[in-house]
Amino acid sequence: MTVKNAFYAQSGGVTAVINASASGVIETARQHPDKIGTVYAGRNGIIGALTEELIDTSKESADDIAALRHTPSGGFGSCRFKLKSLEDNKREYERLIDVFKAHNIGYFFYNGGGDSADTCHKVSQLSEKMGFPIQAIHVPKTVDNDLPITDNCPGFGSVAKYIAVSALEASFDVRSMAKTSTKIFVLEVMGRHAGWIAAAGGLIEDQNIPVVILFPEIEFNQDKFTAKVDEKVKEYGYCTIVVSEGTHYPDGRFLAEQGTRDSFGHAQLGGAAPVVANIIKDALGYKFHWAVADYLQRAARHLSSKSDVEQAYALGKAGVEFAVAGDNAIMPTVDRISDSPYEWKIGKANLADVANVEKMMPMDFITEDGFGITDKCKAYLLPLIDGEDYPPYKNGLPDYVVLKNESIEKKLPEFEI
Amino acid sequence: MTVKNAFYAQSGGVTAVINASASGVIETARQHPDKIGTVYAGRNGIIGALTEELIDTSKESADDIAALRHTPSGGFGSCRFKLKSLEDNKREYERLIDVFKAHNIGYFFYNGGGDSADTCHKVSQLSEKMGFPIQAIHVPKTVDNDLPITDNCPGFGSVAKYIAVSALEASFDVRSMAKTSTKIFVLEVMGRHAGWIAAAGGLIEDQNIPVVILFPEIEFNQDKFTAKVDEKVKEYGYCTIVVSEGTHYPDGRFLAEQGTRDSFGHAQLGGAAPVVANIIKDALGYKFHWAVADYLQRAARHLSSKSDVEQAYALGKAGVEFAVAGDNAIMPTVDRISDSPYEWKIGKANLADVANVEKMMPMDFITEDGFGITDKCKAYLLPLIDGEDYPPYKNGLPDYVVLKNESIEKKLPEFEI
Numbered sequence: 147m148t149v150k151n152a153f154y155a156q157s158g159g160v161t162a163v164i165n166a167s168a169s170g171v172i173e174t175a176r177q178h179p180d181k182i183g184t185v186y187a188g189r190n191g192i193i194g195a196l197t198e199e200l201i202d203t204s205k206e207s208a209d210d211i212a213a214l215r216h217t218p219s220g221g222f223g224s225c226r227f228k229l230k231s232l233e234d235n236k237r238e239y240e241r242l243i244d245v246f247k248a249h250n251i252g253y254f255f256y257n258g259g260g261d262s263a264d265t266c267h268k269v270s271q272l273s274e275k276m277g278f279p280i281q282a283i284h285v286p287k288t289v290d291n292d293l294p295i296t297d298n299c300p301g302f303g304s305v306a307k308y309i310a311v312s313a314l315e316a317s318f319d320v321r322s323m324a325k326t327s328t329k330i331f332v333l334e335v336m337g338r339h340a341g342w343i344a345a346a347g348g349l350i351e352d353q354n355i356p357v358v359i360l361f362p363e364i365e366f367n368q369d370k371f372t373a374k375v376d377e378k379v380k381e382y383g384y385c386t387i388v389v390s391e392g393t394h395y396p397d398g399r400f401l402a403e404q405g406t407r408d409s410f411g412h413a414q415l416g417g418a419a420p421v422v423a424n425i426i427k428d429a430l431g432y433k434f435h436w437a438v439a440d441y442l443q444r445a446a447r448h449l450s451s452k453s454d455v456e457q458a459y460a461l462g463k464a465g466v467e468f469a470v471a472g473d474n475a476i477m478p479t480v481d482r483i484s485d486s487p488y489e490w491k492i493g494k495a496n497l498a499d500v501a502n503v504e505k506m507m508p509m510d511f512i513t514e515d516g517f518g519i520t521d522k523c524k525a526y527l528l529p530l531i532d533g534e535d536y537p538p539y540k541n542g543l544p545d546y547v548v549l550k551n552e553s554i555e556k557k558l559p560e561f562e563i
Numbered sequence: 564m565t566v567k568n569a570f571y572a573q574s575g576g577v578t579a580v581i582n583a584s585a586s587g588v589i590e591t592a593r594q595h596p597d598k599i600g601t602v603y604a605g606r607n608g609i610i611g612a613l614t615e616e617l618i619d620t621s622k623e624s625a626d627d628i629a630a631l632r633h634t635p636s637g638g639f640g641s642c643r644f645k646l647k648s649l650e651d652n653k654r655e656y657e658r659l660i661d662v663f664k665a666h667n668i669g670y671f672f673y674n675g676g677g678d679s680a681d682t683c684h685k686v687s688q689l690s691e692k693m694g695f696p697i698q699a700i701h702v703p704k705t706v707d708n709d710l711p712i713t714d715n716c717p718g719f720g721s722v723a724k725y726i727a728v729s730a731l732e733a734s735f736d737v738r739s740m741a742k743t744s745t746k747i748f749v750l751e752v753m754g755r756h757a758g759w760i761a762a763a764g765g766l767i768e769d770q771n772i773p774v775v776i777l778f779p780e781i782e783f784n785q786d787k788f789t790a791k792v793d794e795k796v797k798e799y800g801y802c803t804i805v806v807s808e809g810t811h812y813p814d815g816r817f818l819a820e821q822g823t824r825d826s827f828g829h830a831q832l833g834g835a836a837p838v839v840a841n842i843i844k845d846a847l848g849y850k851f852h853w854a855v856a857d858y859l860q861r862a863a864r865h866l867s868s869k870s871d872v873e874q875a876y877a878l879g880k881a882g883v884e885f886a887v888a889g890d891n892a893i894m895p896t897v898d899r900i901s902d903s904p905y906e907w908k909i910g911k912a913n914l915a916d917v918a919n920v921e922k923m924m925p926m927d928f929i930t931e932d933g934f935g936i937t938d939k940c941k942a943y944l945l946p947l948i949d950g951e952d953y954p955p956y957k958n959g960l961p962d963y964v965v966l967k968n969e970s971i972e973k974k975l976p977e978f979e980i
Binding site for chain 2: 160193223227307314319320325331353417419439441445446451532544546
């Protein structure tokens with residue numbers, strides 16, 4: 147087997163641990179110099195492949211590549227860009243082949259979610275459909291936790307931990323204040339289609355904290371919701387509400403888009419949290435506070451779960467090992483062996499089975515009233531938030547790495563995207 | 564000196580470290596059994612004194628009192644309740660004296676911010692004005708950092724660390740996405756009158772991150788603001804904005820209250836962050852994300868600064884030591900000796916000099932353009948976010964303590980507040 151170079155790219159929304167997967171890919175590739183030459187990273191994801199902006203990761207020190215493991219975000223830049231099908235945009239695939247040929251690239255590692263799995267699958271077919279030999283491996287990543295087959299997706303465990311810890315801390319706060327002041331705390335979390343992240347808020351219930359969760363899977367019913375919250379306040383004196391950004395009315399309208407307008411009549415882009423808070427205020431009169439975690443939740447490497455970091459790294463590593471062993475069109479997966487103690491091993495899924503399949507929350511993970519999580523859900527989630535893996539600090543701030551990110555010289559003409 | 568009991572209460576908005584001060588008060592009092600009997604904590608702050616709901620802290624184990632040091636929120640409950648002046652509401656002061664007499668209380672430790680310092684000052688005058696001997700000591704606490712004389716206020720350093728770390732992590736995230744997606748991240752932070760918390764966002768600038776800060780001290784000028792943000796985006800490709808909740812127009816209107824209405828015409832309570840995000844969108848067209856940290860920032864014990872925890876504990880301890888030494892009407896302070904290395908010692912302020920004085924940001928802490936912090940400000944802030952002091956974890960979540968909080972038997976008739 148000749149030594150081919152590898153292309154690696156980060157895709158879609160970044161996470162606290164996607165760089166840990168990058169570290170796993172690059173460190174493992176460096177251990178196989180007989181099979182893999184240089185790992186070129188796409189600057190800003192797949193766009194870097196199309197524009198021939200290839201970052202030479204061999205210029206990065208071993209220390210810096212190791213430091214990616216504790217650095218959130220996408221160290222090489224990411225993008226939101228989905229390749230069309232081969233039939234619809236052959237030009238882009240031809241360009242990919244030109245770039246791969248020009249730089250002797252034989253491995254394609256794509257680190258992303260559902261859309262990226264689809265792109266990766268298309269690239270994996272280049273051998274067969276366009277006669278260009280390449281091995282394409284998808285390294286899973288998404289805070290949404292919606293990829294099939296794998297037990298969970300790197301990025302999710304850390305968000306889940308962040309949301310559970312944040313909800314716990316804020317609940318302690320509200321409990322302190324509830325006698326004369328704030329009785330309701332609303333936390334808005336990510337998850338437009340699936341309630342995995344919102345579900346993590348339910349993990350604090352076992353500490354005797356009243357939590358009401360609004361899932362995108364459950365149509366919003368205002369009367370049932372306010373009744374549930376009032377019941378909790380009457381019992382506990384306060385209530386914490388975790389609302390998924392994807393919570394919507396039966397007609398599909400998101401709570402976050404219920405047509406708020408500023409004083410000039412312009413439509414305002416708001417969040418679901420203030421809407422929920424105002425619903426409670428209007429219906430029950432309780433004083434509230436609300437927070438919108440947004441990027442803070444997915445970037446919070448300072449609070450990543452140890453199991454998430456380990457799996458992110460392990461999946462990057464496994465991706466390279468599968469490639470070296472000759473695989474194509476696959477995604478390494480986390481296979482759960484047992485909940486408690488949590489045991490898992492690396493598995494393998496065919497990309498054909500992954501692309502364009504969305505894993506929703508099983509309905510038996512949500513309590514019958516639609517506002518909480520079941521014990522089965524807790525058993526699933528708890529191992530994923532387990533353990534801490536703190537980054538090093540310098541002068542009070544995490545010592546995250548910024549790579550040199552030097553591009554190699556271009557060999558091809560410009561390409562218009 | 565006879566052995567008198569002590570009263571301790573938490574007041575106003577709670578913080579990540581107010582319980583560390585409680586731990587300092589109670590542990591130190593326990594070391595002086597010849598001077599201090601039992602520490603009774605007011606259930607929900609001073610209200611507990613008026614209603615004779617006194618928590619017997621001697622029922623709490625040494626381990627639990629020690630665990631308060633790593634537990635956010637107010638372990639005994641807090642309240643928003645300000646005593647009127649002696650002249651305006653003599654009845655409440657008489658009640659306090661009745662309760663203190665009934666339970667042989669000779670020490671009053673009040674753990675709070677500016678309003679509480681005022682209340683504590685009034686209680687300290689009970690000896691003189693109403694012939695009831697009591698020593699009143701104020702233990703400083705406020706995330707707003709607006710108490711005078713002391714170098715800083717416990718609670719602030721941890722919020723500052725949380726905001727700096729969160730802004731850093733989100734900035735890394737946005738930098739990854741900026742090529743094809745989000746270019747603007749807006750983080751709303753606490754601080755209605757003073758920009759101390761917002762200032763902490765400026766600490767990440769030294770990592771070559773473009774930050775624009777909106778302070779309550781600087782009247783909002785939309786054109787200057789959007790021009791500044793655009794300049795940053797053109798230079799860096801993205802920009803992080805930290806907006807204080809107290810940011811306002813020249814006429815005093817808060818950005819957060821600019822009259823947003825829902826589709827039914829009801830006034831909506833919104834945040835400053837979405838308003839700022841929409842201003843940018845309208846003026847510059849950049850894609851944005853925004854977050855509102857709200858209670859998450861002040862409750863985030865998982866990310867407290869070590870110096871903050873140490874000072875919170877030390878001030879509680881010093882309060883008791885001053886009391887045992889015979890002081891009245893004082894507040895222990897943090898006196899800064901040097902910035903780097905950060906050295907400090909405990910000092911003492913007269914409550915008469917503390918009550919009703921608000922410490923604003925010095926204008927030479929804000930850059931001339933009004934959107935950043937100066938080196939002088941950084942030298943002040945950096946020691947306050949220094950060091951980490953992680954809580955223990957159990958099953959993936961911080962192992963925060965919940966006290967037994969048993970009330971002692973009441974001896975007096977009910978009292979209507």
